[in-house]
Amino acid sequence: MARLLAFILANRALSAGLAILTAICIVAVLGPLLVDTALSRVGAVPPRLPPSQLYPFGTDGQGREMFTVIIVALPQTLKIGVTAGLISLAIGVALGLIAGFVGGLLDAVIRTASDVMMTIPGIAVMVLIAANVREMTVTLMAVIIASLSWMIATRMIRAQTLSLRDRGYVQIAILNGASPLRLVFVEVLPNLMPFIAASFVMTVSQAMLATIGLEALGLGPQNELTLGVTIYWAQFYSAVVRGMWWWWAIPIGALALIFVGLMLTSIGMDGFVNKRIGVRS
Amino acid sequence: MTAPVLDVAGLSVEYRTSSGPAFAVTDVSFSVQPGGRIGLVGESGSGKSTTVLALMRLLRNGSIAAGSARLEGVELTGLSESAMRATRFARMSLVPQGAMSSLNPVLRISEQIGDIFDDHGIRHGAAARRAILDTLLNRVGLAAAVQDRFPHQLSGGMKQRVCIAMAIALEPALILADEPTSALDVMVQKQVMATLGRVQADIGAGIVLIGHDMALMAHFVDDLGVMYAGRMVERGPVRRLFAAPHHPYTLLLIEALPTFRARGRFRGIPGVAPSLLTQVAGCPFHPRCPMAVDRCRTETPALRPVAGAQGHVAACHRAEDVSR
Amino acid sequence: MTDETRPALVAEHVDVTFSAGFGGRIKTHALRDLSLVVGGAQPAITAVVGESGSGKTTLMRLLLGFQSATAGAVRFGDVALTEFRGAAALNDYRRQVQAVFQDPFDVFNPFYRIEHPLVAPLVTFGLARNRAQALDLVAEAMAAVGLRPSETIGKYPHQLSGGQRQRVMIARALSLRPTILLADEPVSMVDASLRSTILESLWQMNREKGIALVYVTHDLATAYQIADVILVLYGGMVMEVGSARQVIHAPRHPYTRALIDAVPSPDPDVDWNLGDGRATGEMQGLPSAGCPFAPRCADAMARCGIETPALYRTETDRATACFLDEGPETTTAAKVQHSVGIVPVQIEDKAG
Numbered sequence: 001m002a003r004l005l006a007f008i009l010a011n012r013a014l015s016a017g018l019a020i021l022t023a024i025c026i027v028a029v030l031g032p033l034l035v036d037t038a039l040s041r042v043g044a045v046p047p048r049l050p051p052s053q054l055y056p057f058g059t060d061g062q063g064r065e066m067f068t069v070i071i072v073a074l075p076q077t078l079k080i081g082v083t084a085g086l087i088s089l090a091i092g093v094a095l096g097l098i099a100g101f102v103g104g105l106l107d108a109v110i111r112t113a114s115d116v117m118m119t120i121p122g123i124a125v126m127v128l129i130a131a132n133v134r135e136m137t138v139t140l141m142a143v144i145i146a147s148l149s150w151m152i153a154t155r156m157i158r159a160q161t162l163s164l165r166d167r168g169y170v171q172i173a174i175l176n177g178a179s180p181l182r183l184v185f186v187e188v189l190p191n192l193m194p195f196i197a198a199s200f201v202m203t204v205s206q207a208m209l210a211t212i213g214l215e216a217l218g219l220g221p222q223n224e225l226t227l228g229v230t231i232y233w234a235q236f237y238s239a240v241v242r243g244m245w246w247w248w249a250i251p252i253g254a255l256a257l258i259f260v261g262l263m264l265t266s267i268g269m270d271g272f273v274n275k276r277i278g279v280r281s
Numbered sequence: 282m283t284a285p286v287l288d289v290a291g292l293s294v295e296y297r298t299s300s301g302p303a304f305a306v307t308d309v310s311f312s313v314q315p316g317g318r319i320g321l322v323g324e325s326g327s328g329k330s331t332t333v334l335a336l337m338r339l340l341r342n343g344s345i346a347a348g349s350a351r352l353e354g355v356e357l358t359g360l361s362e363s364a365m366r367a368t369r370f371a372r373m374s375l376v377p378q379g380a381m382s383s384l385n386p387v388l389r390i391s392e393q394i395g396d397i398f399d400d401h402g403i404r405h406g407a408a409a410r411r412a413i414l415d416t417l418l419n420r421v422g423l424a425a426a427v428q429d430r431f432p433h434q435l436s437g438g439m440k441q442r443v444c445i446a447m448a449i450a451l452e453p454a455l456i457l458a459d460e461p462t463s464a465l466d467v468m469v470q471k472q473v474m475a476t477l478g479r480v481q482a483d484i485g486a487g488i489v490l491i492g493h494d495m496a497l498m499a500h501f502v503d504d505l506g507v508m509y510a511g512r513m514v515e516r517g518p519v520r521r522l523f524a525a526p527h528h529p530y531t532l533l534l535i536e537a538l539p540t541f542r543a544r545g546r547f548r549g550i551p552g553v554a555p556s557l558l559t560q561v562a563g564c565p566f567h568p569r570c571p572m573a574v575d576r577c578r579t580e581t582p583a584l585r586p587v588a589g590a591q592g593h594v595a596a597c598h599r600a601e602d603v604s605r
Numbered sequence: 606m607t608d609e610t611r612p613a614l615v616a617e618h619v620d621v622t623f624s625a626g627f628g629g630r631i632k633t634h635a636l637r638d639l640s641l642v643v644g645g646a647q648p649a650i651t652a653v654v655g656e657s658g659s660g661k662t663t664l665m666r667l668l669l670g671f672q673s674a675t676a677g678a679v680r681f682g683d684v685a686l687t688e689f690r691g692a693a694a695l696n697d698y699r700r701q702v703q704a705v706f707q708d709p710f711d712v713f714n715p716f717y718r719i720e721h722p723l724v725a726p727l728v729t730f731g732l733a734r735n736r737a738q739a740l741d742l743v744a745e746a747m748a749a750v751g752l753r754p755s756e757t758i759g760k761y762p763h764q765l766s767g768g769q770r771q772r773v774m775i776a777r778a779l780s781l782r783p784t785i786l787l788a789d790e791p792v793s794m795v796d797a798s799l800r801s802t803i804l805e806s807l808w809q810m811n812r813e814k815g816i817a818l819v820y821v822t823h824d825l826a827t828a829y830q831i832a833d834v835i836l837v838l839y840g841g842m843v844m845e846v847g848s849a850r851q852v853i854h855a856p857r858h859p860y861t862r863a864l865i866d867a868v869p870s871p872d873p874d875v876d877w878n879l880g881d882g883r884a885t886g887e888m889q890g891l892p893s894a895g896c897p898f899a900p901r902c903a904d905a906m907a908r909c910g911i912e913t914p915a916l917y918r919t920e921t922d923r924a925t926a927c928f929l930d931e932g933p934e935t936t937t938a939a940k941v942q943h944s945v946g947i948v949p950v951q952i953e954d955k956a957g
Binding site: 324325437466467468470471474475478493494495496497499500501519520523533534535537538539540541543544545546547548549550551553554 | 656657751766767768769796797798799800801802803804805808823824825826827829830831849850853854863864865867868869870871872873874877879880
Binding site for chain 1: 669671695696699700703704706708711712713714715716717722725726729730
């Protein structure tokens with residue numbers, strides 16, 4: 001543990017990325033407890049006011065207090081991204097490990113399935129589903145997004161498993177009489193952790209991008225506030241033309257910050273992943 | 282006495298590591314006559330590869346801490362990077378370790394060898410270039426058609442010959458060969474070494490051969506330098522070293538060699554080589570030395586000439602007692 | 606010891622062919638009609654000498670059960686490797702047939718400490734009841750190969766040198782009380798000063814504990830140093846087999862002679878005949894018919910490119926796969942393939 005901490009601190013990109021993400025998570029968790037969430041509902045405050053001392057992020061065209069909106073929307077956006085990311089990752093790890101390790105027909109099936117699904121345009125599927133669903137919720141969105149983004153994680157984990165499977169220590173473990181289950185969980189999985197962590201960052205980024213895209217098109221959860229939905233309302237009510245820059249620019253800024261955090265973490269992890277998996281001489 | 286092509290004096294190289302400086306090479310001296318062959322033999326961590334990388338100024342995370350290296354009279358240690366680039370391959374070239382994987386897999390052989398000429402500002406017309414490459418490949422025993430191939434279409438030995446061709450393209454005065462045949466089968470190794478020897482004689486270059494195989498050295502080089510823990514512990518004509526070694530490490534290395542003359546005889550050297558992070562007091566070999574005395578623990582032996590022999594030096598307090 | 610407690614590992618007329626390309630058109634014959642007996646009543650040290658592409662790696666994988674044969678079978682005792690019934694039979698084979706590999710870096714899982722691959726099999730194969738007992742046996746085995754347990758156990762792989770790691774692997778093999786040890790280039794990635802020591806411990810394992818050793822290598826010199834029997838492999842076929850002394854000092858096969866000629870002797874006064882390297886050397890790929898060595902053979906005849914020579918027994922304990930050795934005495938043996946190990950070979954103890 002101490003080794004891990006020391007390593008993180010030595011890597012500037014990783015520290016910066018993790019710091020940003022941690023700060024965002026703290027705001028997302030504590031924020032809603034410290035503000036009056038009633039202010040984020042329609043008509044709670046006078047509308048269309050620019051940022052001032054009373055309303056630091058201004059108010060939107062429908063009378064929502066923007067600062068509260070951001071505080072409330074942030075955890076929702078994160079929730080979708082992280083949930084979808086976790087589901088994608090779980091599917092990816094399970095399928096990738098099986099495909100890479102077992103090989104043969106099972107591998108061919110999983111590989112073909114993921115390749116085919118990668119070609120399906122996610123937006124088209126989402127639009128279809130969204131149009132036919134009575135009520136789109138945060139959870140439902142997360143599930144749908146996950147079902148369309150597990151493929152890349154699967155491919156990545158499969159590739160790594162294939163390369164780890166032929167390592168000398170796996171062969172020695174086979175000679176030691178290890179069962180296939182033991183081989184996967186005891187020998188291969190721990191060495192896969194850095195890749196899984198890197199894949200997690202990737203699946204979360206992917207999921208968030210998909211979510212925001214859909215929300216900005218108006219296909220997001222109808223009764224819950226997320227950053228993407230806020231942007232949708234902003235452009236629906238012509239905030240750009242009407243000069244209400246605080247309505248769309250601030251959510252975009254928040255999103256940009258999340259992605260900067262994710263990118264820096266991903267860059268920082270690159271160094272970790274490469275060093276770990278390389279031969280230690 | 283003609284001037285040496287390469288004259289290395291008191292060379293020391295340090296690497297920067299997270300645990301402090303590693304003294305990879307300490308006070309190494311040797312010289313190469315034009316057309317001469319010297320070998321640097323040692324095990325892992327002996328500093329032999331580092332020496333050669335230092336001469337080419339290709340060290341990563343390391344620097345030349347002391348000493349000098351003169352190539353045809355020009356001091357290499359202080360040369361600017363652009364002067365160094367002009368020197369590499371033109372005056373001094375390197376056949377690196379794992380040379381076979383140093384070839385760019387997506388370029389044809391003609392392009393890769395051609396790059397050497399282009400990088401040194403030597404331009405040719407297409408036909409002239411082809412003819413020059415033909416001659417070059419013939420010199421290393423390859424068919425002219427090889428120049429149109431990609432590296433993956435060639436065998437290991439053929440790739441190694443391409444690397445030798447690249448090393449002699451500009452007819453340098455000195456060739457540094459770092460374990461050029463380690464990854465090759467024994468029959469191919471013999472042919473590649475023969476090729477190397479012949480082209481070296483053709484262009485009159487000196488050669489520094491790095492390796493760990495004493496038996497190979499015995500049949501290729503004129504002089505041999507034995508390296509241990511970054512220092513040169515013995516140096517002299519190779520026949521002299523084999524006939525009468527004056528350092529215990531040299532003697533033990535020779536005795537450890539398997540031969541077709543004895544079965545079931547195993548002579549290894551117990552212990553491990555010292556870490557390069559500490560500058561050990563006394564002789565670096567003394568913990569493993571069967572002949573060590575008290576003096577060896579405290580006083581680092583200097584390279585002293587061996588009595589009755591030309592150009593033979595050894596760094597041992599008991600040098601005279603080594604060959605019974 | 607009776608043969609039941611020391612089953613032999615027998616490969617009989619084994620072929621291993623890899624298919625590639627669409628519909629499996631491109632066939633690579635990694636091993637051709639190879640027969641070999643390891644262990645059993647007379648545990649010897651057999652060196653399998655071959656260069657890259659000779660099939661020696663495939664042979665290792667075959668004998669360890671990582672590769673199945675396209676034709677012929679590998680048996681351990683009476684049971685074919687593909688037909689083990691139940692975990693007990695498989696574990697028995699896995700315990701008795703041990704391996705040491707070439708790369709001391711790759712065989713350790715960087716996530717765990719060095720004793721991880723040593724403790725697990727002791728418990729799995731029932732040699733230790735629990736982890737504590739296993740660690741005792743591990744310490745014992747490490748001491749036996751010249752390592753200090755207190756300085757080794759508990760360390761991570763990257764904290765030990767290549768030579769130390771290789772010795773830990775040998776300790777692992779030893780601790781499982783095997784009857785057969787397959788060593789694939791165990792010292793080629795180890796420093797010269799340590800090679801002899803490691804080879805000596807392998808040699809002692811055979812002489813003192815009766816463990817049959819198969820030493821797979823490209824290095825003819827160390828093969829001669831350690832082996833009783835030398836088997837020369839080229840292009841997946843056995844070219845020559847016999848006692849070490851005979852094969853090296855009176856080689857019959859042109860390939861064996863070329864190999865011996867190519868090894869530099871550790872004496873600068875013995876001429877290596879370097880020549881000028883004009884010959885372009887190795888071929889790419891093997892011929893599709895006839896003797897695999899024919900394209901490079903100085904004595905090749907027209908027949909060699911068409912017909913594949915059988916393994917001809919030239920004396921009671923020698924065989925060569927070359928038409929030059931086909932004569933009345935050998936032909937009357939009906940060109941029968943002979944297996945090493947079934948052929949009685951004098952195991953000599955004296956050096957020199």
